[in-house]
Amino acid sequence: MGYVKWRYEVLDRFCQDVFEAFGFTKEESGIIKDVLLTSDLFGIESHGMQRMVRYHKGIEKGIIHLDAKPEVVFETPVSAVIDGHSAMGQLVGHFAMEKAIEKAKASGVGIVTVRESNHYGIAGFYAKMASDQGLIGMSFTNSEAIMVPTFGRKAMLGSNPIAVAMPADPYPFFFDAATTVVTRGKLEIYNKLSKPLPEGWALDKDGHASTDAPDVLANIVGGYGGGIMPLGGNQEVTGSHKGYGYGILCEIICSILSLGVTSAHCCTFPDKTGICHGFVAIDPKIFGDAEQIKKHLSEFMEELRQSPKADGQERIYTHGEKEVIATRRAMEEGIPVNDNTMLELAELCDYLKLDFNSYFEGYEVVDDGSMFRGNY
Amino acid sequence: MGYVKWRYEVLDRFCQDVFEAFGFTKEESGIIKDVLLTSDLFGIESHGMQRMVRYHKGIEKGIIHLDAKPEVVFETPVSAVIDGHSAMGQLVGHFAMEKAIEKAKASGVGIVTVRESNHYGIAGFYAKMASDQGLIGMSFTNSEAIMVPTFGRKAMLGSNPIAVAMPADPYPFFFDAATTVVTRGKLEIYNKLSKPLPEGWALDKDGHASTDAPDVLANIVGGYGGGIMPLGGNQEVTGSHKGYGYGILCEIICSILSLGVTSAHCCTFPDKTGICHGFVAIDPKIFGDAEQIKKHLSEFMEELRQSPKADGQERIYTHGEKEVIATRRAMEEGIPVNDNTMLELAELCDYLKLDFNSYFEGYEVVDDGSMFRGNY
Numbered sequence: 001m002g003y004v005k006w007r008y009e010v011l012d013r014f015c016q017d018v019f020e021a022f023g024f025t026k027e028e029s030g031i032i033k034d035v036l037l038t039s040d041l042f043g044i045e046s047h048g049m050q051r052m053v054r055y056h057k058g059i060e061k062g063i064i065h066l067d068a069k070p071e072v073v074f075e076t077p078v079s080a081v082i083d084g085h086s087a088m089g090q091l092v093g094h095f096a097m098e099k100a101i102e103k104a105k106a107s108g109v110g111i112v113t114v115r116e117s118n119h120y121g122i123a124g125f126y127a128k129m130a131s132d133q134g135l136i137g138m139s140f141t142n143s144e145a146i147m148v149p150t151f152g153r154k155a156m157l158g159s160n161p162i163a164v165a166m167p168a169d170p171y172p173f174f175f176d177a178a179t180t181v182v183t184r185g186k187l188e189i190y191n192k193l194s195k196p197l198p199e200g201w202a203l204d205k206d207g208h209a210s211t212d213a214p215d216v217l218a219n220i221v222g223g224y225g226g227g228i229m230p231l232g233g234n235q236e237v238t239g240s241h242k243g244y245g246y247g248i249l250c251e252i253i254c255s256i257l258s259l260g261v262t263s264a265h266c267c268t269f270p271d272k273t274g275i276c277h278g279f280v281a282i283d284p285k286i287f288g289d290a291e292q293i294k295k296h297l298s299e300f301m302e303e304l305r306q307s308p309k310a311d312g313q314e315r316i317y318t319h320g321e322k323e324v325i326a327t328r329r330a331m332e333e334g335i336p337v338n339d340n341t342m343l344e345l346a347e348l349c350d351y352l353k354l355d356f357n358s359y360f361e362g363y364e365v366v367d368d369g370s371m372f373r374g375n376y
Numbered sequence: 377m378g379y380v381k382w383r384y385e386v387l388d389r390f391c392q393d394v395f396e397a398f399g400f401t402k403e404e405s406g407i408i409k410d411v412l413l414t415s416d417l418f419g420i421e422s423h424g425m426q427r428m429v430r431y432h433k434g435i436e437k438g439i440i441h442l443d444a445k446p447e448v449v450f451e452t453p454v455s456a457v458i459d460g461h462s463a464m465g466q467l468v469g470h471f472a473m474e475k476a477i478e479k480a481k482a483s484g485v486g487i488v489t490v491r492e493s494n495h496y497g498i499a500g501f502y503a504k505m506a507s508d509q510g511l512i513g514m515s516f517t518n519s520e521a522i523m524v525p526t527f528g529r530k531a532m533l534g535s536n537p538i539a540v541a542m543p544a545d546p547y548p549f550f551f552d553a554a555t556t557v558v559t560r561g562k563l564e565i566y567n568k569l570s571k572p573l574p575e576g577w578a579l580d581k582d583g584h585a586s587t588d589a590p591d592v593l594a595n596i597v598g599g600y601g602g603g604i605m606p607l608g609g610n611q612e613v614t615g616s617h618k619g620y621g622y623g624i625l626c627e628i629i630c631s632i633l634s635l636g637v638t639s640a641h642c643c644t645f646p647d648k649t650g651i652c653h654g655f656v657a658i659d660p661k662i663f664g665d666a667e668q669i670k671k672h673l674s675e676f677m678e679e680l681r682q683s684p685k686a687d688g689q690e691r692i693y694t695h696g697e698k699e700v701i702a703t704r705r706a707m708e709e710g711i712p713v714n715d716n717t718m719l720e721l722a723e724l725c726d727y728l729k730l731d732f733n734s735y736f737e738g739y740e741v742v743d744d745g746s747m748f749r750g751n752y
Contacts, residue, residue: 074663074664076484076662077483077484078454078483078484078485078662079484079485079662079663081663081664107453107454107483108452108453108454108455109454109455109485109487111485111658111662113663136628148686149680149683149692150692150693151685151686151689151691151692151693152680152683152684152685152686152689152692153684153685153686153687154683154684156679156680156683164621164625164628166628173624173628175621175624175625177615177617177618177621181608181614181615182615198613198614200614203686206686206687207684207685207686207687207689208686208687225684231607231608231615231618231619232557232607232608232615233614234686237574238557238574238576238609239553239557239558239607239608239619241553241693241695242553242607243607243615244695245540245551245553245695246622248549248551248677248680248694248695249540249551251676252512252540252542252549252673255672255676256669256672256673256676257660257663257669258663259664259668259669259672262676262679264679264683282487284633286452286454286455286487287450287455287457287489287633287634288450288457288635289635292635293632293633293635296631296632296635297628297632300627300631300632300638301624303532303638303640304525304528304532304533304624307525307528307530307532307640308528308529308530308583308601309527309528309529309583310524310527310528310529310579310582310583310584310610311529311582311583311584313527313528313583315527316525316526316527316528317526317527317617318624319617319620319621319624
């Protein structure tokens with residue numbers, strides 16, 4: 001098993017058709033597809049094509065409500081509260097960030113808090129929606145609990161990412177990071193490779209640090225305790241309380257302000273996840289000359305990139321640079337999709353009565369030891 | 377040398393008189409004093425009485441401009457840009473947060489960015505100003521460079537704290553944390569105690585991890601390179617890029633939006649520091665029922681505190697709880713002040729022609745091995 005690379009256009013057409021086949025409109029399907037493929041273009045495999053199966057299951061189980069539409073239940077010129085009515089998370093997220101952008105353009109700032117949604121893909125997509133229009137964008141989401149509070153042994157907060165985007169040249173500022181030290185997907189990769197986890201990532205069911213990936217994952221799945229450490233580890237000396245604090249901040253903007261479901265209770269219901277989001281858009285014009293501000297940010301980030309490197313390091317990155325490089329490369333060389341994911345996509349085609357071969361002609365699992373194959 | 381404890385009232389009267397003697401008005405002196413003593417009440421010794429000497433030097437050198445007043449140079453109903461004109465940082469910070477609060481009360485949100493200020497004490501003080509009035513408050517500041525970017529060897533960002541406060545019962549949410557793993561003060565404490573630094577804190581001049589406190593501090597003071605790691609250490613595997621990203625976020629709100637001086641250039645001028653701040657106030661009413669939101673946050677934080685503890689741990693804290701406990705204790709038992717600091721205060725009295733003994737009657741340095749002495 002390895003990876004097969006596909007041209008962007010192949011995956012684009014496939015995703016569009018899949019979501020239309022589920023019953024979403026053309027426009028809705030385009031939004032969902034854009035969120036997923038942006039993740040793959042950025043090199044974040046965990047939140048792209050690999051997630052198709054999760055959304056399929058969510059729709060089948062009735063956790064994602066196909067016909068539901070997000071609704072504004074309270075608003076002011078600078079804010080809105082949205083009930084997602086358990087619609088597809090990407091559609092709720094897109095709708096909510098559009099609302100934040102609209103308010104930022106009219107009033108300078110838009111803050112939107114959302115309850116009763118679903119997993120919405122990468123947080124950064126929505127922050128980028130704002131920065132693509134010259135604004136500062138922020139995006140937050142809670143999720144099922146995976147972060148163990150400092151000194152605890154039970155996961156009480158989600159991976160609770162905070163994403164921030166702002167225009168700059170030649171690379172925008174684009175920051176998208178879980179407030180846990182890593183996401184669960186990273187643990188799963190180490191598990192698949194039968195490698196011990198790095199120190200400072202995970203806790204066993206009693207709250208002790210653990211590098212035993214199968215044990216940690218079994219405890220998480222079984223709900224026996226343990227989970228992932230906050231950014232900063234599990235001790236105050238390494239700043240555990242700081243990552244834990246950022247996790248709470250994310251929760252405030254998502255589930256507290258919206259009076260929604262906090263992470264410890266998300267995904268415990270038969271007919272919904274209860275996942276909450278938060279979105280902020282700010283027009284830099286409310287601080288004067290937006291072009292001057294963009295230039296100042298561009299110069300600041302260039303200064304960071306050009307600053308002296310540590311012994312043995314060749315490059316200092318600023319956030320957003322890697323995503324631009326990854327996108328350029330994926331567009332030129334194709335997007336890698338795991339053979340396991342390809343099998344899931346084949347099953348999805350069966351379910352939706354789509355012709356797998358009309359997208360992925362000639363695809364077969366070849367155990368020839370090559371990492372990448374495909375039509376790129 | 378040890379610590380001597382003083383009743384709050386003693387330090388309150390002393391600080392008020394000191395700042396009035398410098399030439400600040402009664403009201404201004406009260407503000408500066410409140411910022412410093414709030415730090416001591418919270419148990420953050422580094423930013424309280426111990427800082428008096430720094431402000432004294434700043435005024436003497438002409439870096440802090442005694443007669444300068446902060447000025448609003450641009451504003452909208454939801455925002456302001458303030459030029460601090462190198463006035464005392466606490467006065468600039470207080471003025472700017474008052475402006476953010478005023479705008480939040482009128483428009484729902486107030487975002488204020490500040491250039492050309494000075495060190496303003498603990499970031500959390502200003503966030504608390506908002507939460508004491510029922511709002512969500514945020515406070516940010518840059519400073520002289522101390523944080524080394526991921527893969528770098530030169531400090532390019534300040535300790536760049538982010539503070540957030542929001543009302544809740546019985547303890548508010550009060551988060552105030554450097555985006556570096558620790559502040560420079562912590563390194564100085566290890567140095568004084570001749571102890572090696574914990575792993576994951578500091579870098580030597582070549583960008584290698586170092587536990588050698590005297591060497592790291594000498595390199596910082598001499599400008600030879602090295603510094604403190606971002607929250608998350610110096611490797612991507614432990615999330616270094618995340619702390620580095622939060623450091624940039626802080627810089628954006630402070631120095632980028634205000635077109636001010638970024639941390640790498642702060643404190644390099646003969647007549648100013650150029651330090652920048654950022655302040656946000658949000659009225660929870662713009663999301664509906666503020667009382668319900670406060671109740672939801674209170675219950676969420678109680679659930680965190682009551683969640684199962686790790687083996688060997690007795691308590692899970694939420695941010696703000698320790699500060700309430702520390703304040704109660706300091707009010708009952710007195711505020712500890714280091715003998716070194718007491719000697720600095722005596723020199724300050726000489727300089728300002730204040731009678732040291734009228735505040736600290738009978739004080740003498742007694743090397744009797746006791747940790748605490750005083751009039752508490």
